[in-house]
Amino acid sequence: MEYKYKVRKAKLLYVLIILIFLIFLGNATYNAKVIKGDARIDKKSIGMYGGKENYDLLIISPMEFSDILQPLLKHKEKHGVRTIIVELEEIYAGKYFEMQGKDNAERIKYFIKNAYDKWHIKYVLLVGGDKEIPVRYVNLDDGYYGLPYISDLYYADIYNNKGEFEDWDSNGNGIFGEWDGINKDILDLYPDVCIGRLPCRNREEVSIVVNKIISYEENTHGKNWFRRIVVAGGNTLVDRIFGTDFNEGELITEEALKYMKNFSQIKLWVSKGNLRVGTIRREINKGTGFVFLSGHSNSWIWIAYPTGKYSMWAGLLHRTYWANWNMPTLFNGDRLPVVINGGCASCQFNLSKECWGWKFVNKENGGSIATIGYTSHAYEGIGDQDSDGIPDCIEYKGGYLNIQFFKNYGEEDIDILGEVWAKSITDYLNKFPIDWSKGVRSDSQKDCQIVQKWILFGDPSLKLGGYG
Template identity: 30%
Template structure:
């Protein structure tokens, strides 16, 4: 049936039912109805574009469960009052259409750890889904109800409706879709009046009594600028409030403060008690004994599905300060993060433990932490906050953003050029390869000499040495033949193998480096890329000459793609409907790009030099650990060990490089994308011993590999006196990114970090905690947080704000 793509039509009806009772106790029934007219399906890409242009109140996202079809869905967000209950969503479908596809819908790729170490992946294709005759997903809509803050930081309930307009039947490779979907939302609204607060505060500071005197200076400052603030000691909380452990007692106090004082911000002050040696974790759920202010650990095990084959490489839970922010569940009850009451908090995939599903996660207050380890650090950070808020306003340096990045993953397409040697005589042959970019500029020719000798056993090897040919950036397009290699013999035996990740990064996900010579066919494989900013498209030409210089074979792979993920995440261009960080930043900001592809990020000196000039924001997107942040040269030449560039380090040998920063009183907010950069439970001796325990098979999960790290990178930047950062945001666990063109659009680290800058630049938020918390809320409302295997829950649980959540970005005007 021929149909026209029609715009979405919202028929929004809000009605009330029932008489108003004299005793004011009868709830009102509210109803919202709307209709979605679904565009005709043509191709998947065109149909996604049609969905994107339907209505500004609708967002397009993707199901991204690893190995399952990557199908689009629409997100409709509805805000309803916090005192509503019995929220129900029903729907009806009008008309059903089918479309046979020319190609199957590709499986969603897994997120990959942003770790400066080799990893092993697994094959990601769920055959139980791809062989099924049942539609995927099973339903037309899903919906989720969560409690959380709205745009005005008022407590509401968020209803996120996920509509699947195009469902996929893999066995017959067809799409089914309706003409329209009618959706009805109903809920009961209490007729009780809103709560009146006798005493109202904006922020509470929670800290041990030993920090109280120094923190009083911050309390006085906040009250003087109109941020009503009070301080509560942990000792008083433990005495006055009940709970299963210290973190739960603190959370019950925060709930009390929300309901009694209507607080918006919570500043936790306190980290480990020592930089030298401290126990990071008392048990599976908490770190308290060696902490000034305790932490909650999740028990979400990303082993092995997400997406690592090696069991030893996973997080057995992470620090999550989001625990303290998520006070209420979707029904308005206390969100314990232990819904099955088994005493194991936020569990998933943990051996012999029942999963904790349907944790709300949405912030009801906005939490930040100053992970101070002594009075000196408290004093330094308090002074930085006060000085920043009273002197930064209208400063030239604030209107500057520095982004630092490179190539996150080797997302090389599998070029797989088949050379059939059956009819060729024995002898020497020369294989040539050249790459041409989208502007028609050709790079140097790579050359490999091989011998066809049917009397000998075959010798086929893998060689990855493009790092020897590119010395400066940007550079001409690169063609690299990785197999066969110079001097190889194509003989009478077959050869097939897959190089390890140490030799061929991300090969397990794309197969770009697999070696195959079978039945007289040599599969020529290699790399083709354009090492300059946004050099994402090249064509790869291979030709082969015999000893008489006659061309005996020629083949092309046109318009192959490779994306330098970190540069798209930090940059100013749009990819798959979503921009990088600079795309969302205001026009009056000076935008400084330190990228490996433009030659401005070559070493740590480049980064320290740029930061020392001052900036409002610094965004690093790459790989990390508690000690380092780094990324790769474009195309990851010679694999990771030959292409990794270190941007910042806490410890290098016996030195502390961050002390070289000279951005005195010109303090940026750092947003750092990578693994474990905000893992603030490290101390020197456990960090140093980690490598030894790791080699003995007793991994302590410090992720420091022998470096004696006293404090993690994110906190070290904040605690530096008068320089470094005013605040930092990063991951306490293995951060995860997406390869290739999905790097900005399908969740994980690349999505939530860019959302921070969208909240600042596009939504106009100017309080640090608001920008941070609403990035989390937007993430939660956009993605399916119940799909724990997809990694979305972990993405928000481990994203830590080390700083004052009430901080005024750019400072206050002088009075």
């Protein structure tokens, strides 16, 4: 009897354990369903709970802009681009991922890293200027200017070649992208995501550009105007001391046109006598898919020198320029080009006045859909110093990088804007790998600057030519 009682007691305990387990399992299953259901309603909760939701496009903006960006999110989702808008304030509050980083720029970069790892994002759109979205200043002293400059490539270069987080401060002294006569940060530089910026300073600019992006992607496909490319150039560098007298801007744009065979090509060159403010205006107002200007520039003007002349005053006198004060004369409506400026500092957006590149993009009822240029001074190959019979302006430095844009679009058939940008930088670094043992004023130091300063003002997920 005692034995049977013990057996019954053991059986009862076993049944009780099973019941407790089933109750727990039921509750766990129910809770899991609730979380999954909530995630479907609020996609943002996925990141918080470590779910498996993926996104293609991450838009980062201040809270004051997020409501104006909602139509862009809906438009992107309509075309299969999975999109999420994250406010800066949410990043700093650690809403999605634990906040990391020494300063706000690094906190944003860590957020992009986490979104890349967990959401598998491909594109990042920063909405706001340097006052709205923190920027990373690079401290590279090339012996000429020595001033820190902005690089958004910092946000795109997430991992180094060891698979570690790339903080652009390899010597750990808190000075980013350092390269001078004493200290140096060894950088990866290869973009892991495609990044673009809309340096909007107010809600009105956000609204203008959002409407332009939506209209472009909805209405451009199949339009004849898109199959036009306008290039402009003339004399750029004093190369006679090297035994040549090239019109570098013409040579660079001509090389780019070799990859745009299916486009009507409009050449505005000083040698043709057809490069003027009026002809640039007229050709853009007709509608064109791309505009490539190769010459000198700063934050408010692009200019090409007449043949044999090496003076900005000569360019102004001959009206071979395009300046900020000319932007209001553009009325190309929805016929919006991607504009490439091969000169210096056209996209230096940390100034009190709007820079040349942003003036093009935020122009209402015209202008451009995107602009690519440099955030500070740039470099170009000069003469034929390698004696291979090919002008160095198309083989090296900024000329080579800008040509890669058209090669990757026209020949490689890459039709997403940010992917063309990223692939062009990757091609440049593969062609000219940085030799970190070199010093100030070396070619490698200049190559480093070229890719760091080359910035995209526009939507990196933009479908070039629009959706069919």
